[in-house]
Amino acid sequence: MSGHAPMRSFAAAAFPPVRLWVPIAGLALAELAFDVMWLPVAGLLGDARVAGTDAAALTLVLVAYALPVVALGLWMRRMQGRGVATLFGPAARVRADLVAAVKGTVIVYVGMTLALALVPAGMAEGPDGTIRPFASWLAVLPFAASAILVQSAAEELIFRGYMMQELFSRFRSRWIWLGVPALLFGSVHFVNGSGAADGLFYAIWAAALGLACGDLVARTGSIGAAIGLHWVNNIFAMLFFGTEDAVDSGYALFLAPAEPSVAPGPGIATFFTGQTLLDLALALVWVGNLWLGARIALRR
Numbered sequence: 001m002s003g004h005a006p007m008r009s010f011a012a013a014a015f016p017p018v019r020l021w022v023p024i025a026g027l028a029l030a031e032l033a034f035d036v037m038w039l040p041v042a043g044l045l046g047d048a049r050v051a052g053t054d055a056a057a058l059t060l061v062l063v064a065y066a067l068p069v070v071a072l073g074l075w076m077r078r079m080q081g082r083g084v085a086t087l088f089g090p091a092a093r094v095r096a097d098l099v100a101a102v103k104g105t106v107i108v109y110v111g112m113t114l115a116l117a118l119v120p121a122g123m124a125e126g127p128d129g130t131i132r133p134f135a136s137w138l139a140v141l142p143f144a145a146s147a148i149l150v151q152s153a154a155e156e157l158i159f160r161g162y163m164m165q166e167l168f169s170r171f172r173s174r175w176i177w178l179g180v181p182a183l184l185f186g187s188v189h190f191v192n193g194s195g196a197a198d199g200l201f202y203a204i205w206a207a208a209l210g211l212a213c214g215d216l217v218a219r220t221g222s223i224g225a226a227i228g229l230h231w232v233n234n235i236f237a238m239l240f241f242g243t244e245d246a247v248d249s250g251y252a253l254f255l256a257p258a259e260p261s262v263a264p265g266p267g268i269a270t271f272f273t274g275q276t277l278l279d280l281a282l283a284l285v286w287v288g289n290l291w292l293g294a295r296i297a298l299r300r
Helices: 005-010 021-036 038-045 055-063 066-080 091-117 134-168 179-188 196-220 224-239 274-298
Strands: 241-243 254-256
Touching: 005 134, 005 196, 021 038, 021 066, 021 134, 038 055, 055 134, 066 134, 091 196, 091 224, 091 274, 134 179, 134 196, 134 224, 179 196, 196 224, 196 274, 224 274
Parallel strands: 241 254
Antiparallel strands: none
16 A cells, blocks of 8 residues: 555554444444434424525534434444544644635636636526525525535545545555545435436536545545535535525525426436536536645645
């Protein structure tokens, strides 16, 4: 495993590796916690609001992402003698990497957004929507940013923290300890789509984001930069633009009108259209630029 000194330091707590069934069971427990974390939210707000179409509901949903991490942490403490703190890396390194990655990715995100704003008007698409009252949106901003941080950090701790550490302690190949968590991260986002083709789009995009975050962990030896990139990505995805009554639209300042209900495409073949592949290419370029911005800021 030579040549991966930061990653080896990050994964030190996973050595010597425990029996394989232990991390597998721990991840299954985290998945179970994820599957049931909606129940208390539904109990408080009702099933209809679990989609997060208003700010209060979306905040509770995002904060609930901490439950899988708590469940995994209890399992780790009981079965492996280590806790969630071992998934972060050195505290000072985590803070420095998080701040640097946030700075780098925000600059890139703003730059790309301004570049898109310069696209000729004839190339723009979509009808006018609505804008939420700015004062109320601004008041929600601190709570929204905090809740999104909880959700982003939770996913990173499980996929880039626990999974990468456990796989690194067992396998030499970077394609395994970096690639497998990214592929799993992509696969769980398949359900975000409205059909097979749409789900594949989300899965590929999420896998690319997972690779970018995992690479930052391997380069820095901490989870900080990965959380920073993931956090900025989700902040821009949730806080500024959304679709009326769509899932996770509760924070969006600008709301596009809901599109008429259309039956999902007949299958995966609809993925291989010119527009879909172009949209996917642009999404992957977007992720790549965020990764590059974080790396430049980190100087790694």
